[in-house]
Amino acid sequence: MHDFYSDTKTKPTLAMRRVALDCEVGDEQSDEDPSTNELCTRVARLLGKEAAVFLPSGSMCNEIAINVHTRPGDEVICEQSCHIYNFEGGGPASLSGVMIKAIAGDAGRFTADQTRESIRPPSRYSARSALLCVEQTANMAGGAIWPLDQLDAVAKVARDAGLATHMDGARLMNAVVKAGIPADRYARHYDSVWIDFSKGLGAPIGAVLAGSEAFIHEAWRLKQAWGGAMRQSGIVTAMCLHALDHHIERLALDHALATQLGAEIVALPFVKQVLPVDTNIIIFDLADDGPDAAAVTRHLRAGGVLVSDFGARRLRVVTHLDVDEAAGEALIGSLSRIAG
Numbered sequence: 001m002h003d004f005y006s007d008t009k010t011k012p013t014l015a016m017r018r019v020a021l022d023c024e025v026g027d028e029q030s031d032e033d034p035s036t037n038e039l040c041t042r043v044a045r046l047l048g049k050e051a052a053v054f055l056p057s058g059s060m061c062n063e064i065a066i067n068v069h070t071r072p073g074d075e076v077i078c079e080q081s082c083h084i085y086n087f088e089g090g091g092p093a094s095l096s097g098v099m100i101k102a103i104a105g106d107a108g109r110f111t112a113d114q115t116r117e118s119i120r121p122p123s124r125y126s127a128r129s130a131l132l133c134v135e136q137t138a139n140m141a142g143g144a145i146w147p148l149d150q151l152d153a154v155a156k157v158a159r160d161a162g163l164a165t166h167m168d169g170a171r172l173m174n175a176v177v178k179a180g181i182p183a184d185r186y187a188r189h190y191d192s193v194w195i196d197f198s199k200g201l202g203a204p205i206g207a208v209l210a211g212s213e214a215f216i217h218e219a220w221r222l223k224q225a226w227g228g229a230m231r232q233s234g235i236v237t238a239m240c241l242h243a244l245d246h247h248i249e250r251l252a253l254d255h256a257l258a259t260q261l262g263a264e265i266v267a268l269p270f271v272k273q274v275l276p277v278d279t280n281i282i283i284f285d286l287a288d289d290g291p292d293a294a295a296v297t298r299h300l301r302a303g304g305v306l307v308s309d310f311g312a313r314r315l316r317v318v319t320h321l322d323v324d325e326a327a328g329e330a331l332i333g334s335l336s337r338i339a340g
């Protein structure tokens, strides 16, 4: 099977598995796991923050950050297609008691003016606008990259109004590699930021959340309270360190393959449009008079290719460590047979 369903489908490479065998381990709750300590130090430096904490998932990074930055009854501002609003099981409401104000943005991004309009003036009647969240890259918009000046501008509006700022950087490193802008520069005006190791970086588990010493102190308290604290997590974080060393620059290969596939997909007669392909995600819509997403997905699966569908006529293809040019040819070959 050629699996374009998501970059979460990457399996640890043999080299990655070997480092897990060889690593020294200790109890991370007592700060005794060498790999976990090193990973947190390195990611904090990479993201330009004082400290970092290793967590089981990116969703936990988002939910812990929201909880640290807010009080129950507060409002969190984000874009309507973002992961926090759509794919975290209502966590902001159930775990933190906050309301979400979802901005209708453009390709997962929004403007400084939209941010300004979304912030409630202080009033005894309304919720307190407490936190601004952005997603770099914007997954549901096809891995769209926020331009740096736009990230800076929305953060400035939020901070000037007294809000905290948070960046969901699940695929931040894709933006870094594509745009050539360092991760710490993208994250400069964000109080908290995290990267996922279980997406394109190819590790089996894990994400690292970074921020100030005080922020991470509180994040650690929640990691413990919500049952996310582990013991010999070096078994996993050694693999994340391997990903930092070996799987970042190669994201450029994923981007090149995605660009090429996007160009081939848009030429198919039954495809209405392909969203701009900024990084490793291709989202495309099917023409109204052709096969629907379920039919295309079924056809591809029969031909050994997996993709995901979002609604009746929208499909997503994601490139990553475990799909190469030959897999791309299998995908396009199978799609072309629909056309023929």
Ligand SMILES: *Cc1c(COP(=O)(O)O)cnc(C)c1O
Residues within 6 Å of the ligand: 056, 057, 058, 059, 060, 083, 084, 135, 137, 139, 168, 170, 171, 196, 198, 199, 206, 207
């Ligand atoms: C995958 C993803 C998450 C959640 O990460 P998990 O590690 O799967 O919990 C959050 N935000 C974005 C943009 C993602 O793509």
